[in-house]
Amino acid sequence: MKYDNRFLSIDFETGGLPDALKKQAVFEVAVTEIGIAVIDIEKLEIIDKYSCLFKPYADDLIYQPKALEVSNISIDLLEKKGLEMKVAFEQISNFVSKHFIGKKKPKIVGHNIIGFDMDFVQNLWELNKASIDKYFDIVDIWDTMLMARLKYVDGSMSLPSVIERLSLENKQAHRALQDAMITAEVFINFVKSLRGDGIASKKEKRFRENFQF
Amino acid sequence: MKYDNRFLSIDFETGGLPDALKKQAVFEVAVTEIGIAVIDIEKLEIIDKYSCLFKPYADDLIYQPKALEVSNISIDLLEKKGLEMKVAFEQISNFVSKHFIGKKKPKIVGHNIIGFDMDFVQNLWELNKASIDKYFDIVDIWDTMLMARLKYVDGSMSLPSVIERLSLENKQAHRALQDAMITAEVFINFVKSLRGDGIASKKEKRFRENFQF
Numbered sequence: 564m565k566y567d568n569r570f571l572s573i574d575f576e577t578g579g580l581p582d583a584l585k586k587q588a589v590f591e592v593a594v595t596e597i598g599i600a601v602i603d604i605e606k607l608e609i610i611d612k613y614s615c616l617f618k619p620y621a622d623d624l625i626y627q628p629k630a631l632e633v634s635n636i637s638i639d640l641l642e643k644k645g646l647e648m649k650v651a652f653e654q655i656s657n658f659v660s661k662h663f664i665g666k667k668k669p670k671i672v673g674h675n676i677i678g679f680d681m682d683f684v685q686n687l688w689e690l691n692k693a694s695i696d697k698y699f700d701i702v703d704i705w706d707t708m709l710m711a712r713l714k715y716v717d718g719s720m721s722l723p724s725v726i727e728r729l730s731l732e733n734k735q736a737h738r739a740l741q742d743a744m745i746t747a748e749v750f751i752n753f754v755k756s757l758r759g760d761g762i763a764s765k766k767e768k769r770f771r772e773n774f775q776f
Numbered sequence: 777m778k779y780d781n782r783f784l785s786i787d788f789e790t791g792g793l794p795d796a797l798k799k800q801a802v803f804e805v806a807v808t809e810i811g812i813a814v815i816d817i818e819k820l821e822i823i824d825k826y827s828c829l830f831k832p833y834a835d836d837l838i839y840q841p842k843a844l845e846v847s848n849i850s851i852d853l854l855e856k857k858g859l860e861m862k863v864a865f866e867q868i869s870n871f872v873s874k875h876f877i878g879k880k881k882p883k884i885v886g887h888n889i890i891g892f893d894m895d896f897v898q899n900l901w902e903l904n905k906a907s908i909d910k911y912f913d914i915v916d917i918w919d920t921m922l923m924a925r926l927k928y929v930d931g932s933m934s935l936p937s938v939i940e941r942l943s944l945e946n947k948q949a950h951r952a953l954q955d956a957m958i959t960a961e962v963f964i965n966f967v968k969s970l971r972g973d974g975i976a977s978k979k980e981k982r983f984r985e986n987f988q989f
Contacts, residue, residue: 566929605929677915702890702922709916714970716779716818756972757927 568700569610569662570602572672572747574739575683576634578626586625589686593617593624595636595645597655597687598739600747601662602672607751613658614740618645634737652691659698668700674722674746675708707749714753725749781913782823782875783815785885785960787952788896789847791839799838802899806830806837808849808858810868810900811952813960814875815885820964826871827953831858847950865904872911881913887935887959888921920962927966938962 578593579586586592594617601611618641619626626638646654662669673680681704688695695701711720715728726733726745729752733745791806792799799805807830814824831854832839844850859867875882886893894917901908908914924933928941939946939958942965946958 566925604926703919705926706916710970712779713817713918713967753970754926757923757966757969759969759972 566604567664568604568667569664569669570604570672570705570747570750571659571662571669571699572600572602572743572750573676573680573684574598574673574743574746575680576636576737576739577630577683578624579630580679581682584625584627587686588682589690591623591625593619593626594683594687595626595631595634595641596739597651598741598743599655599658600740600743601669602747602751604754607754609744609747609751611658611662612740612744613655614743615651615654616641616645617651618642618647620648634739636738648690652687652693655687656691656693656698668698670700670703670705672705672707672746672750674725674742674749675706676704677706677709705750707746707753710753711749714756722746722749779817780877781817781880782877782882783817783885783918783960783963784872784875784882784912785813785815785956785963786889786893786897787811787886787955787959788893789849789950789952790843790896791837792843793892794895797838797840800899801895802903804836804838806832806839807896807900808839808844808847808854809952810864811954811956812868812871813953813956814882815960815964817967820967822957822960822964824871824875825953825957826868827956828864828867829854829858830864831855831860833861847952849951861903865900865906868900869904869906869911881911883913883916883918885918885920885959885963887938887955887962888919889917890919890922918963920959920966923966924962927969935959935962 575594576596578595581588581592584592596616597614599613600609603610616636619638631637659669671684685695688698707725708720711725718724722742722745723733726749729749731745731748733741788807789809791808794801794805797805809829810827812826813822816823829849832851839851872882884897898908901911920938921933924938931937935955935958936946939962942962944958944961946954
């Protein structure tokens with residue numbers, strides 16, 4: 564059985580933290596930006612990307628000044644450059660659909676995706692009256708923060724810390740696309756580690772093939 | 777933040793496949809045996825184990841002859857050596873509780889655990905009117921079959937195939953404890969791969985320490 568699902572690394576910038584605020588993601592706490600980086604799981608390469616800002620899409624949405632500051636996204640920027648929710652969701656869902664391979668739906672990757680971003684994914688689909696199951700294979704969701712905990716056991720598992728531990732470079736943190744891209748790189752790095760033996764034995768094999776007497 | 781949850785590798789032998797039979801795990805499709813191997817996630821060692829057979833615990837439970845054959849467990853064996861459900865669950869839940877570290881509940885590992893065994897875990901707890909959330913941290917469940925797919929991309933991801941690919945030895949397959957133990961070893965192997973860099977840099981560090989001029 565060939566493993567040809569694509570993996571979509573997803574990151575959101577938002578108007579706040581739903582858990583801390585005890586408010587619902589998307590419906591109450593605004594989504595301001597989405598970033599998606601697409602991983603080819605066989606080649607372990609980033610092969611596509613998508614990002615957009617969301618124009619304020621309802622009254623009474625929560626935009627906490629602190630949250631906007633972290634991502635350096637102002638309401639003004641959203642008003643000027645943001646897409647209408649309907650247009651944004653059409654683009655996003657088309658982008659996801661583009662990365663089906665036959666009937667195989669993409670899987671989801673993210674840093675702290677289980678603890679944070681999945682609520683935004685789910686509610687973004689719900690707000691747009693679409694069924695998430697039709698777009699993603701959500702049997703297994705890969706959270707690089709949880710993978711990092713397996714790898715490092717202790718210390719900070721934040722994205723900047725993990726990037727530093729892996730000696731990866733993060734050019735512009737806290738914008739959705741950059742964070743999605745770097746998370747994709749973290750995931751690729753982890754899967755390469757998992758494949759360590761396979762790579763070694765391929766090299767070894769090639770060595771032996773080249774040195775036959 | 778120290779990562780001191782223990783990881784419990786869990787495997788069930790059963791009277792059949794609930795999905796294929798369109799019947800409920802535990803309530804309709806009998807559980808015949810459970811095996812648990814406990815992993816220390818820091819040391820990556822198996823530190824404890826538990827296993828028991830279940831005496832038939834209701835009328836009309838499904839025990840398919842083929843399923844019993846695969847695990848080499850007969851109804852006769854269950855009648856003679858099986859524990860009463862109440863006693864079995866008391867032992868199992870006590871065993872799980874023993875592996876809390878402070879308030880940190882164990883996490884679950886298994887081969888095809890998401891596609892198969894989790895239904896048995898959940899329904900075993902439900903049948904015994906206990907809340908699974910109080911015993912396990914089920915935010916992240918680690919399925920070695922899904923990890924193997926990341927590692928190998930194609931080919932069979934069955935436990936025997938993965939064992940063979942990793943050159944591990946499986947002494948007696950298809951009994952719950954042996955499968956739980958070998959799955960724990962597969963998981964340990966995968967996490968060691970993930971930690972590969974850390975090990976390398978430790979070695980390198982030691983090398984440098986020994987060769988200071």
